[in-house]
Amino acid sequence: MRSPLILLISAPSGAGKTTVADGMIAATPSLRRVVTCTTRPPRAGEVDGRDYHFLEVAEFAARVERDEFLEHATVYGKSYGTLKRSVVALLEEGQDVLLNIDVQGAARVREEARRDPLLDRALVTVFLTPPTLGELERRLRGRGSDSEEVIRRRLEAARSEAARWREFDYLLVSATREQDLARMQAIFTAETLRRDRNDLHLGE
Amino acid sequence: MRSPLILLISAPSGAGKTTVADGMIAATPSLRRVVTCTTRPPRAGEVDGRDYHFLEVAEFAARVERDEFLEHATVYGKSYGTLKRSVVALLEEGQDVLLNIDVQGAARVREEARRDPLLDRALVTVFLTPPTLGELERRLRGRGSDSEEVIRRRLEAARSEAARWREFDYLLVSATREQDLARMQAIFTAETLRRDRNDLHLGE
Numbered sequence: 001m002r003s004p005l006i007l008l009i010s011a012p013s014g015a016g017k018t019t020v021a022d023g024m025i026a027a028t029p030s031l032r033r034v035v036t037c038t039t040r041p042p043r044a045g046e047v048d049g050r051d052y053h054f055l056e057v058a059e060f061a062a063r064v065e066r067d068e069f070l071e072h073a074t075v076y077g078k079s080y081g082t083l084k085r086s087v088v089a090l091l092e093e094g095q096d097v098l099l100n101i102d103v104q105g106a107a108r109v110r111e112e113a114r115r116d117p118l119l120d121r122a123l124v125t126v127f128l129t130p131p132t133l134g135e136l137e138r139r140l141r142g143r144g145s146d147s148e149e150v151i152r153r154r155l156e157a158a159r160s161e162a163a164r165w166r167e168f169d170y171l172l173v174s175a176t177r178e179q180d181l182a183r184m185q186a187i188f189t190a191e192t193l194r195r196d197r198n199d200l201h202l203g204e
Numbered sequence: 205m206r207s208p209l210i211l212l213i214s215a216p217s218g219a220g221k222t223t224v225a226d227g228m229i230a231a232t233p234s235l236r237r238v239v240t241c242t243t244r245p246p247r248a249g250e251v252d253g254r255d256y257h258f259l260e261v262a263e264f265a266a267r268v269e270r271d272e273f274l275e276h277a278t279v280y281g282k283s284y285g286t287l288k289r290s291v292v293a294l295l296e297e298g299q300d301v302l303l304n305i306d307v308q309g310a311a312r313v314r315e316e317a318r319r320d321p322l323l324d325r326a327l328v329t330v331f332l333t334p335p336t337l338g339e340l341e342r343r344l345r346g347r348g349s350d351s352e353e354v355i356r357r358r359l360e361a362a363r364s365e366a367a368r369w370r371e372f373d374y375l376l377v378s379a380t381r382e383q384d385l386a387r388m389q390a391i392f393t394a395e396t397l398r399r400d401r402n403d404l405h406l407g408e
Contacts, residue, residue, distance in 0.1 A: 127399070133406045165404050170397045173404070183397060189387060190394030193374045200369050200377070202337045
């Protein structure tokens with residue numbers, strides 16, 4: 001019997017954490033995404049409870065008030081949040097949980113986890129970063145669609161986010177997609193083998 | 205810059221740790237074996253300083269007296285030991301060090317490491333065990349060459365060694381050779397990515 005873990009992947013914006021997160025979900029049968037809550041309206045094809053829990057603004061605010069979120073944030077006027085009980089429910093089923101969260105959200109998760117032994121024991125945090133700020137800028141510009149102003153603002157944000165790498169358990173300096181995924185898988189596998197997540201019954 | 209690590213692999217006798225250790229050395233360019241000391245005479249083809257440091261009994265005893273060994277043991281009247289300074293010299297060159305040591309020796313290494321911050325920071329301990337004692341017995345018998353008495357004695361020793369799995373950082377319940385090696389490599393890779401073994405300079 002192994003106790004489940006929360007793999008929290010964070011990164012400065014533009015570092016490519018969603019690619020690695022998607023790769024981990026595809027490659028790891030025991031690993032599940034949490035369905036998060038949002039106040040933005042569903043897009044075509046999105047299903048409530050599968051893609052997101054779509055909440056009214058007042059309902060979201062009430063849940064913030066009741067401290068039900070592990071982390072939440074507002075981006076361009078729309079709120080997004082991860083319910084504590086969604087994570088706990090998966091862990092209690094023995095599932096491992098993937099959280100793909102920005103640096104500010106990761107700090108909140110870490111804080112919440114400290115107050116809950118189940119979460120604290122499960123939590124493993126990984127910081128993915130490009131090797132240099134120059135490389136991060138190249139990736140941000142590579143998208144091609146953003147204005148100079150947007151790029152400069154994102155680069156500034158990324159710079160201060162990247163400075164927070166010491167808050168994480170693991171540091172993954174990104175290389176190719178394949179290498180990033182292989183190393184993230186190594187972290188996951190190693191964490192499943194930690195003695196304090198396992199029990200051994202040798203029998204006779 | 206990454207600080208080097210000591211990968212200590214231990215197991216009950218007969219669990220196959222030497223196979224995994226050999227595989228790790230073959231697969232990992234940064235990982236080095238330590239040349240250990242012994243009082244047994246060289247065999248044909250063995251070279252002093254490459255295969256072992258061959259020591260006179262009095263010389264070995266003097267080094268024990270001066271507390272120069274990280275761990276040492278006597279097996280069938282011959283002494284074997286790992287010099288602290290051999291391990292430290294490799295770490296100071298930035299090499300990772302592989303130690304393939306029995307359960308008693310592993311406990312001594314852990315104790316010594318607690319007294320030396322360089323060793324303590326570097327040390328990662330893995331316990332390799334067959335899934336059941338029945339499987340361990342099957343493996344011991346599979347060698348075919350030992351008497352019933354020897355097998356019983358080794359099984360008894362292995363049973364009490366296996367009970368000490370909680371002393372290690374990682375628990376690796378052995379499956380196939382390939383799987384054991386892949387999981388040991390995952391542990392090694394993950395440990396090289398731990399934030400406290402790394403430094404990040406993003407530059408501009």
